[in-house]
Amino acid sequence: MRHLLSAADLDRDQITEILDLAEEMSLVQGRPVKKLPALRGRTVVNLFFEDSTRTRSSFEIAGKWLSADVINISAKGSSVSKGESLRDTVLTVAAMGVDALVIRHHASGAPWQASRWIDAHVLNAGDGTHEHPTQALLDAFTIRRHFRRSVDDQLNFEGKTVAIVGDITHSRVARSNVLLLNTLGAQVILVAPPTLLPSGVESWPVLVCNDFDQVLPRADIVMMLRVQRERMSGGYFPTPREYTIGYGLTRPRLGAMKPGAAICHPGPMNRGLEISADAADAANSLILDQVAAGVSVRMSVLYELLGGGE
Amino acid sequence: MLRSSFTALGYRPDAVLRRVASRPRGGLLSGTGAPHAWSGNSDPAVNAGSEPRPDGASLESRLVMNADQIARACARMAHQILEANQGANDLVLMGIPTRGVPLAHRLAKVMDELESVRVPVGALDVTMYRDDLRRQPTRAVGHTDLPVEVEGSTVVLVDDVLYSGRTVRAALDALGDLGRPRVVRLAVLVDRGHRELPIHADHVGSYVPTRTGEHVSVRLAELDGINQVTIEPGSGPDRGES
Numbered sequence: 163m164r165h166l167l168s169a170a171d172l173d174r175d176q177i178t179e180i181l182d183l184a185e186e187m188s189l190v191q192g193r194p195v196k197k198l199p200a201l202r203g204r205t206v207v208n209l210f211f212e213d214s215t216r217t218r219s220s221f222e223i224a225g226k227w228l229s230a231d232v233i234n235i236s237a238k239g240s241s242v243s244k245g246e247s248l249r250d251t252v253l254t255v256a257a258m259g260v261d262a263l264v265i266r267h268h269a270s271g272a273p274w275q276a277s278r279w280i281d282a283h284v285l286n287a288g289d290g291t292h293e294h295p296t297q298a299l300l301d302a303f304t305i306r307r308h309f310r311r312s313v314d315d316q317l318n319f320e321g322k323t324v325a326i327v328g329d330i331t332h333s334r335v336a337r338s339n340v341l342l343l344n345t346l347g348a349q350v351i352l353v354a355p356p357t358l359l360p361s362g363v364e365s366w367p368v369l370v371c372n373d374f375d376q377v378l379p380r381a382d383i384v385m386m387l388r389v390q391r392e393r394m395s396g397g398y399f400p401t402p403r404e405y406t407i408g409y410g411l412t413r414p415r416l417g418a419m420k421p422g423a424a425i426c427h428p429g430p431m432n433r434g435l436e437i438s439a440d441a442a443d444a445a446n447s448l449i450l451d452q453v454a455a456g457v458s459v460r461m462s463v464l465y466e467l468l469g470g471g472e
Numbered sequence: 473m474l475r476s477s478f479t480a481l482g483y484r485p486d487a488v489l490r491r492v493a494s495r496p497r498g499g500l501l502s503g504t505g506a507p508h509a510w511s512g513n514s515d516p517a518v519n520a521g522s523e524p525r526p527d528g529a530s531l532e533s534r535l536v537m538n539a540d541q542i543a544r545a546c547a548r549m550a551h552q553i554l555e556a557n558q559g560a561n562d563l564v565l566m567g568i569p570t571r572g573v574p575l576a577h578r579l580a581k582v583m584d585e586l587e588s589v590r591v592p593v594g595a596l597d598v599t600m601y602r603d604d605l606r607r608q609p610t611r612a613v614g615h616t617d618l619p620v621e622v623e624g625s626t627v628v629l630v631d632d633v634l635y636s637g638r639t640v641r642a643a644l645d646a647l648g649d650l651g652r653p654r655v656v657r658l659a660v661l662v663d664r665g666h667r668e669l670p671i672h673a674d675h676v677g678s679y680v681p682t683r684t685g686e687h688v689s690v691r692l693a694e695l696d697g698i699n700q701v702t703i704e705p706g707s708g709p710d711r712g713e714s
Contacts, residue, residue: 200600470610
């Protein structure tokens with residue numbers, strides 16, 4: 163594996179390998195010395211053209227715990243704000259001799275484009291409305307952990323139903339999750355108002371439903387997507403209040419969930435809009451597990467890409 | 473003649489007899505059963521690092537330990553570990569994956585039978601501490617399992633084959649990140665010589681002189697369905713070993 167640009171690049175064996183390794187990596191979090199020497203002497207640059215807290219910081223922690231040198235470059239305060247093009251920025255950073263570039267960009271396809279220009283490994287940390295493969299991996303990791311009885315239990319995702327609820331059209335998290343969960347054999351149901359379903363969704367390997375209450379009792383995992391502020395006035399739904407009534411994970415809906423089912427949210431959450439405080443803090447909420455998994459999964463991915471020789 | 477030459481080495485005559493007795497049915501034994509192929513000599517000065525005899529080249533695999541010999545070696549090592557530690561106090565056995573882990577469990581089982589003590593057994597993966605990560609494609613990482621805190625304990629690292637010593641060096645680094653044991657010892661089933669680092673095993677099942685190009689294959693029932701140690705002729709240095 164040279165780059166990680168899309169969840170579609172990974173087959174089931176590769177995903178399982180990444181998740182198994184992430185289990186090993188997660189043990190580092192509980193150790194007195196939170197460091198492994200595997201990537202000593204490697205340089206990883208986080209090139210973030212968009213704001214991010216958890217993705218950027220978890221990539222940074224992941225790289226540092228593997229002993230790589232990690233440098234963060236964000237659009238604000240860099241030459242990007244002076245008008246430098248993506249190509250020039252990427253070539254400039256690559257010319258310094260970095261081993262991997264972690265790229266987040268508001269344009270779909272930017273990391274793929276960058277991977278054509280340079281020799282370093284490229285990791286997609288979210289590009290426009292396209293993909294966010296490490297988020298899908300950490301979601302799969304969290305889901306697997308939730309349902310697995312033991313570490314040796316080779317959880318079969320077949321038979322598991324994952325409902326992804328919210329703004330599918332603009333969600334790179336949804337796209338990567340659909341691809342990855344489908345590869346793993348899970349049944350994905352997309353739940354959204356028709357205005358927030360992308361054109362061409364009929365060809366995706368998913369079921370689509372506009373009625374959240376119909377899907378809720380069937381789902382083993384309810385994955386809530388963030389409603390982005392800029393969408394609220396975009397005519398996609400009448401009012402935030404109405405969105406909550408139709409598609410929010412409210413307290414009554416919490417009670418209608420399938421027994422044993424769990425809640426995911428990629429964050430950051432709009433409490434009271436797509437998810438109620440009761441649901442976010444519920445005993446079956448995996449939201450903080452997802453954050454912890456983020457570091458382990460990103461360590462695993464960095465090791466897979468950078469751990470060996472060229 | 474063969475028997476006397478072995479007993480002259482002065483170690484484990486029972487194993488020698490066993491080997492002689494097992495030869496006729498040993499289909500894996502290559503023809504002559506050249507004396508140097510197996511040595512019960514426990515003195516590392518004699519064998520460790522020494523060049524194998526030039527006439528020892530074989531194109532077939534040679535059996536150097538059978539199931540009984542492996543069992544006796546494990547029993548003896550378990551005794552020696554308890555003796556050196558004066559009991560099982562603060563003892564932790566850490567197997568190095570893959571085959572060090574079942575070996576560590578075997579040692580613990582013998583200790584339980586001997587002194588009715590439950591010695592904690594763990595696994596210590598050293599992949600990410602290796603010095604040759606860059607020399608090949610990304611290596612699969614094994615499982616690390618710490619049964620108890622190693623701080624202040626006596627840790628016995630257990631591996632199947634001791635070769636260059638690089639795996640043990642990596643294991644010492646890995647262990648250091650988990651805590652500070654009071655003592656670290658090393659137990660290996662086979663010491664095949666050719667050390668590249670100043671590392672020495674405290675407890676050895678068998679010293680097996682080899683050529684650098686050969687491959688020592690340890691197979692254990694837990695993983696491979698059979699208990700045996702063979703030397704396979706190889707074309708080049710085997711990097712998978714330690």
